[in-house]
Amino acid sequence: MDLPIDYIKEIRFSKKKVPLSPELRPFYRISQIILVLHLSSTKETASLLKLQLFNWGLQNTRRFDRLLKLKETNDFPLIRFDPFLNRALNYGVAMDLFTLNKNTRKFSLTVKGRELALQLLRESIFTEEKTFLLQIKKGLSDTYLIGLFKERYRT
Amino acid sequence: MNRLKLNYLKIVIETSEGEFGTDIPFKDGFNILRAKNTKGKSSTLNAILYALGIEEMLGGKNSKTMKPVLKDKLIFENKEVNVLESKVQLEITNDSGDVITLTRWIKSTSMDEKLIRVHFGAILSKKEAFNFKDYYVHLKGSASESAGFHAFLSTFVKWKLPNVPSFEGKDKLLYIQTLFPLFFVEQFKGWSGFYTSISGSYGIRDLPKRAFEFLLDMDITKNTKEREALKIFNALILNRWSSLKQNLESLADTVNGKVVGHSEKPNLIEELNLFVYDDNNKLIHIIDRIFQLEKDIKDKESYNIVSISNVSEKYEKEIIEQEDYVLQLQNELNSLRQDINLEKDNLRSMRENLRYLAIDLKRNQEAEKLYKLGSNIDSNIKNGTCPTCNQDISDTLLPPETLVEPLDLGENIVFIKEQKSTLEFGIKESERIIKTKQTKQAVLDQNIQNARKELRILKRELNENPALPTQKELEKLVELKISFNRLNEASQSFEKIEENFKDIKKDWKNYLTRKDALPEDYFSALDLKKLTFFEKQFLELLESFNYSSIENIDEITISKDKYTPIVSGFDIKFDSSASDNIRLIWSYIISIYRTSQRYNGNHPGFILFDEPGQQQMAADSQEQLFKSLSKFEGQSLVGTSLEPSEIKAMTKGLQVNIIDLGENYIIKPLL
Numbered sequence: 001m002d003l004p005i006d007y008i009k010e011i012r013f014s015k016k017k018v019p020l021s022p023e024l025r026p027f028y029r030i031s032q033i034i035l036v037l038h039l040s041s042t043k044e045t046a047s048l049l050k051l052q053l054f055n056w057g058l059q060n061t062r063r064f065d066r067l068l069k070l071k072e073t074n075d076f077p078l079i080r081f082d083p084f085l086n087r088a089l090n091y092g093v094a095m096d097l098f099t100l101n102k103n104t105r106k107f108s109l110t111v112k113g114r115e116l117a118l119q120l121l122r123e124s125i126f127t128e129e130k131t132f133l134l135q136i137k138k139g140l141s142d143t144y145l146i147g148l149f150k151e152r153y154r155t
Numbered sequence: 156m157n158r159l160k161l162n163y164l165k166i167v168i169e170t171s172e173g174e175f176g177t178d179i180p181f182k183d184g185f186n187i188l189r190a191k192n193t194k195g196k197s198s199t200l201n202a203i204l205y206a207l208g209i210e211e212m213l214g215g216k217n218s219k220t221m222k223p224v225l226k227d228k229l230i231f232e233n234k235e236v237n238v239l240e241s242k243v244q245l246e247i248t249n250d251s252g253d254v255i256t257l258t259r260w261i262k263s264t265s266m267d268e269k270l271i272r273v274h275f276g277a278i279l280s281k282k283e284a285f286n287f288k289d290y291y292v293h294l295k296g297s298a299s300e301s302a303g304f305h306a307f308l309s310t311f312v313k314w315k316l317p318n319v320p321s322f323e324g325k326d327k328l329l330y331i332q333t334l335f336p337l338f339f340v341e342q343f344k345g346w347s348g349f350y351t352s353i354s355g356s357y358g359i360r361d362l363p364k365r366a367f368e369f370l371l372d373m374d375i376t377k378n379t380k381e382r383e384a385l386k387i388f389n390a391l392i393l394n395r396w397s398s399l400k401q402n403l404e405s406l407a408d409t410v411n412g413k414v415v416g417h418s419e420k421p422n423l424i425e426e427l428n429l430f431v432y433d434d435n436n437k438l439i440h441i442i443d444r445i446f447q448l449e450k451d452i453k454d455k456e457s458y459n460i461v462s463i464s465n466v467s468e469k470y471e472k473e474i475i476e477q478e479d480y481v482l483q484l485q486n487e488l489n490s491l492r493q494d495i496n497l498e499k500d501n502l503r504s505m506r507e508n509l510r511y512l513a514i515d516l517k518r519n520q521e522a523e524k525l526y527k528l529g530s531n532i533d534s535n536i537k538n539g540t541c542p543t544c545n546q547d548i549s550d551t552l553l554p555p556e557t558l559v560e561p562l563d564l565g566e567n568i569v570f571i572k573e574q575k576s577t578l579e580f581g582i583k584e585s586e587r588i589i590k591t592k593q594t595k596q597a598v599l600d601q602n603i604q605n606a607r608k609e610l611r612i613l614k615r616e617l618n619e620n621p622a623l624p625t626q627k628e629l630e631k632l633v634e635l636k637i638s639f640n641r642l643n644e645a646s647q648s649f650e651k652i653e654e655n656f657k658d659i660k661k662d663w664k665n666y667l668t669r670k671d672a673l674p675e676d677y678f679s680a681l682d683l684k685k686l687t688f689f690e691k692q693f694l695e696l697l698e699s700f701n702y703s704s705i706e707n708i709d710e711i712t713i714s715k716d717k718y719t720p721i722v723s724g725f726d727i728k729f730d731s732s733a734s735d736n737i738r739l740i741w742s743y744i745i746s747i748y749r750t751s752q753r754y755n756g757n758h759p760g761f762i763l764f765d766e767p768g769q770q771q772m773a774a775d776s777q778e779q780l781f782k783s784l785s786k787f788e789g790q791s792l793v794g795t796s797l798e799p800s801e802i803k804a805m806t807k808g809l810q811v812n813i814i815d816l817g818e819n820y821i822i823k824p825l826l
Contacts, residue, residue, distance in 0.1 A: 015558075017562045017563075017566070018559055018560065019561070019562050019570050020550075020551055020561035021515070021518075022515075022518040022519050022521070022522035022564075024552050024553060024561075025522055025551065025564070026552055027536055027550075028521075028522045028525055031529070087552045091542065095533045097532075112532060112533075115532065116529070119528055119531075120525075120528070123528065
């Protein structure tokens with residue numbers, strides 16, 4: 001394509017803001033983490049593996065079933081370890097919504113985090129996600145998941 | 156002259172002790188038959204009924220109605236005498252002066268009790284010999300067959316007995332027996348009412364009325380009959396009419412035609428016409444249409460048919476053109492189909508996008524809510540600053556190196572909504588385009604089918620024998636012939652119906668004429684006159700007989716419904732005063748005679764009262780009865796058991812024939 005470059009004296013670029021999927025917004029992801037910790041984790045505490053698994057599961061409603069039937073199938077899904085989740089966890093820790101136990105490498109809700117969790121439960125947000133998490137309850141423990149994961153990827 | 160006059164009665168009883176019996180000559184006018192009670196007076200009078208074959212009035216048939224004295228034993232000089240054979244003989248005259256003598260046996264070894272022998276002459280009063288003939292009673296046909304006695308008797312008395320409605324629906328002859336209670340009052344049952352029904356009513360409806368009407372020769376009997384006949388006739392015509400109508404309509408349906416001129420009810424004016432539609436959808440007469448079709452067929456058959464050899468060249472050319480045309484249409488259709496499929500794909504993907512957008516929108520809206528919620532908890536969220544170092548950070552999880560500057564959530568939502576509405580518009584447009592193209596496709600499909608069909612016809616025709624007419628012309632000709640035949644058939648059926656229609660019209664005219672002849676009211680004018688006269692006579696007589704049960708005799712009228720007296724709408728009670736009941740009957744019986752006499756009716760001109768002095772009847776009332784009977788133009792006969800002196804006193808100065816049978820048994824040795 002021929003551009004009339006010779007006649008152009010100056011070209012200015014201005015940065016345009018881009019639309020962004022809500023999943024890529026920090027607080028959206030933080031809220032999901034809080035819900036997982038509050039509704040589906042013993043002592044509101046979960047390992048990174050569990051959070052990554054649930055993060056994968058919450059991406060779309062079709063994945064809900066895989067997790068709901070995990071205990072029957074023992075088929076640990078092939079998940080993507082999402083760097084965005086890690087970033088969201090960092091933000092959340094920084095905002096003092098949950099803490100990372102240095103020894104167990106597990107995340108737990110703080111009081112502030114629990115307060116937010118209770119507010120999220122009251123609002124009509126994440127209705128499908130909340131239903132799903134309440135259904136699965138605290139059935140998938142870290143121990144079970146880590147065992148299953150190791151079984152699957154043992155080579 | 157009177158229709159029936161008794162001349163002479165004779166009873167003959169053969170016994171081991173010789174011939175017994177009695178002889179009683181009657182005269183014209185007023186007769187009194189006097190006998191002592193229980194000496195056989197009623198037996199004698201009842202023998203008159205027996206001789207006439209009317210003994211049913213006594214409650215039975217044949218000889219069993221007669222007293223033992225006439226058939227078993229009689230007492231003579233305190234001695235029982237056995238009856239061997241007995242018979243009763245009666246000599247009568249009719250209004251032409253013909254005299255006959257009837258003989259009927261009561262007990263006989265050789266003669267049947269059902270037989271009545273008629274001698275054509277006065278064998279009792281003149282003792283001459285005459286020819287005789289035997290007739291029968293109480294057998295089937297005795298009232299109608301020539302050998303039946305009652306048929307003979309009614310001819311002799313010159314009665315034309317009518318057929319009257321019966322309970323069985325069929326008309327029955329008004330039997331001669333049924334008339335007698337209106338002029339023959341016998342002692343036992345005769346005084347219990349105006350009309351003493353005789354054992355059974357012969358199945359005749361309203362028998363007393365019919366008998367009354369006959370004696371007065373009222374028009375009503377034949378009018379009623381005519382009325383009933385007309386009713387049936389009318390129903391019959393209407394029935395035929397409606398079935399004709401049905402036939403007509405179904406006929407009209409078969410040819411899609413229309414009938415003109417048949418109304419709901421038959422009438423005399425209208426003519427029937429059947430119309431059908433012609434080629435221009437106009438109604439024309441079926442006959443005209445048939446002629447039209449005939450001409451069309453003739454035209455086509457003779458010369459006007461296009462044959463294939465004439466058109467083959469033209470057809471060849473047309474086939475090429477037609478093939479091109481079909482091909483062209485096919486191409487058009489194919490490209491159209493492609494377009495439609497592409498557009499459908501487009502639509503499908505747009506719809507999918509729209510669905511994703513909707514999810515996206517929902518999530519963004521949720522995120523917006525989340526951020527509001529979060530900012531209450533942590534101010535960093537609202538301000539977009541780092542919770543650790545408080546520097547500005549962009550609201551994204553993407554690494555900062557990407558330098559992506561995301562839209563605010565609010566802007567993001569607006570952006571999505573715009574996308575959505577653009578897509579929605581696109582979808583609508585796409586749907587519209589598909590619809591338009593599909594419509595066009597349907598039209599094209601139809602066109603192609605038609606074009607191919609035409610092509611097929613052209614090709615087939617070219618394969619046929621070149622001398623044949625084209626199929627198109629043939630089809631037309633066949634069509635014409637079919638409708639011609641159909642219309643012809645219809646026309647023939649129509650003619651038959653028309654014949655029928657004329658018949659019905661004729662009958663209808665006949666019906667209307669007969670109906671016109673009937674009086675509009677139930678009674679004819681003459682009938683009303685007769686009834687009025689009857690009423691007047693009746694009241695006059697009642698008064699003269701000193702009837703006193705009802706103070707004002709004028710209150711009594713004769714019911715037009717029953718022909719019996721009523722007071723203010725109710726039948727006169729028979730229990731009011733026993734002797735007044737008798738006066739009512741006297742008046743009733745005599746009034747019938749007087750009315751018949753006045754208007755030339757059918758009354759026989761003969762009246763019989765057996766013991767009219769019933770119920771301690773006052774002597775002066777009886778005297779009045781005798782007085783009116785003595786003025787009687789016909790013949791009357793009174794049976795009584797009064798003392799001769801009383802009779803003499805009562806009949807002083809009257810024209811009377813007193814037959815005194817004395818103090819002993821009437822039946823005595825004949826000399």
